[in-house]
Amino acid sequence: MEQKAKVKMLRQMLIGATAIMSVAAATDAMADQTVKIGSVEPLTGGIAHLGKDNENGARLAVEEINAKGLTIGGQKITLQLEGLDDAADPRTATQVAQKLVDDKVVAVIGHLNSGTSIPASKIYSDAGIVQISPAATNPAYTQQGFKTTYRVVATDAQQGPALAAYAQSKGLKSLAIVDDSTAYGQGLANEFEKKAKALGLKVVSHDATNDKAVDFRAILTKIKGENPDAIMFGGMDATGGPFAKQAKQLGLRAKILAGDGVCTEQLSDLAGAASENVVCSQAGAAMEKMPGSAAFVTKYQQRFGQGVKFNAPFAYDSVYILVDAMKRANSTDPAKILAAMPATDYKGVIGETTFDSKGDLKHGVISLYGYKSGKKTFLDEVKM
Incomplete structure (x- = not known):
């Protein structure tokens, strides 16, 4: 009897242990799965304010999706945004990209600059990871044959010609061009120049500076002697602002034309009264023309205690586009997300x-802006 009792007890213990293991396995299956998404932009340096705006947009989307609850393939999913700083530097961008691949992110929202998005894109392509840039506008970014590269803004092949067409429409017949030697600034300036010449406008000069420059007086003095009707500047607001300010100080009469890198609320702080002489383009719809802008601006202000700078809504939508692909793929596997x-x-x-x-984008939009009393003001919209 004693032996039988021991056997019975062992059986009961084994059944109990099996039940506990089954419950544990079921509980583990129901536990949240953490899915990492990369977000890369310059968080230090002269355009850190644009980078932070980009990251904030992505973070707002991630927090909203987690609060609502997300289930993919029967699994509860918690999104985790891994935000990293590429300092707007191509070499740093590739190092950051490799770190995200090593950290097993399923996709990347970024980078901000064309000059960082392009070199980083090969690393994501080799890893089979979707990259959605909310801001990179150089056409070359999506012309490398990679299946992983996407963007939610129009390109410089659309933005440059829109600025040239504006110049023609305003009777600006002679043009000087200056770019900051980056993939973005140079690419935009080249697209502008091609269209300007095709429209019969005279390009009197094309000079190069760099994205760290602070003194443009030598170039501007030369351009003053050429007496153009307008100067097209290819670069970001950190350099475009001082460029416009120094042009005014030197007494240049030329209108300043620029792309989306310059076209920020910050420009009036950087250029002062000279911002009134700037007309700039944005590779996307104007905030007031966006279908969901009112609600988004309110949510952004409440969450971060500041207004939208520029790219936040594009980064925000990029996260939702990524999650939409996950849902349609019914998977968080990077390969299946890419296929969707x-x-x-x-x-x-x-x-x-x-x-x-x-x-x-199948249907890109270019918005044109001016500045009045220090405020960025919508002028016109060009559908491409």
Whole structure:
């Protein structure tokens, strides 16, 4: 009897242990799965304010999605945003990209600059990870043959010509061009120059500076002697602001034309009264023209205690576009997310997003702005 009792007790213990293991396995299956998403932009340096705006937009989307609850393939998902600083530097960008790959992110929202997005894109492509840039506008970014590159803004091949067409429409017949030697600034300036010449406008000079420059008086003095109707500046607001300010100080009469890198609320602080002489483009719809802008601006202000600088709504929608692909793939596997991306048709804050075979928007929009009393003011919209 004693032996039988021992056997019975052992059986009961084994059954109990098996039950505990089953419950533990079931509980583990129901536990949240953490899914990492990368976010890369310059968080230090002269355009850190634009980078932080970008990251804030992505973070707001991640926090909202987690608060609502996300289930993919029967698994509860918690998104984790891994925000990293590439300092707007191409070499740093590739190092950061490799870190995100090593950290097993399923996709990346970024980078901000064309000059960092392009070199980083090969690393993401080699890893089979989706990259959605909320800001990179150089056409070359999506022309490398990679299946992983996407963007939610128009390109410089659209933005440059829109600025040139504006110059023609305003009777600006002679033009000087200055770029900051970056992939973005140089690419935008080149696209502008091609279109300007095609329209019969006279390009009197094309000079180069760099994205760290603070003194433009030598170039501007030379341009003053050329007496153009307008100067097209390819670069960011950290250099574009001082450029416009020094042009005014030197008494240049020329209008300053610039792209989306200059077209920020910050420009009036950087250029002072000279911002009134600037007309700039934005590779996307104006905030007031975006379908979901009012609600987004309110949420952003409440969460971060400041207004939107520029790219936040594009980064915000990029996260939702990524999650939409996860849902359609019913998976968080990077390869399956990538396979779902081409069929994207998402309606968000910035409007409807659909992609062509290269990962560019099918219907790009260019917005033109001026500055009045220190405020960025919408002028016109060009649909491409």
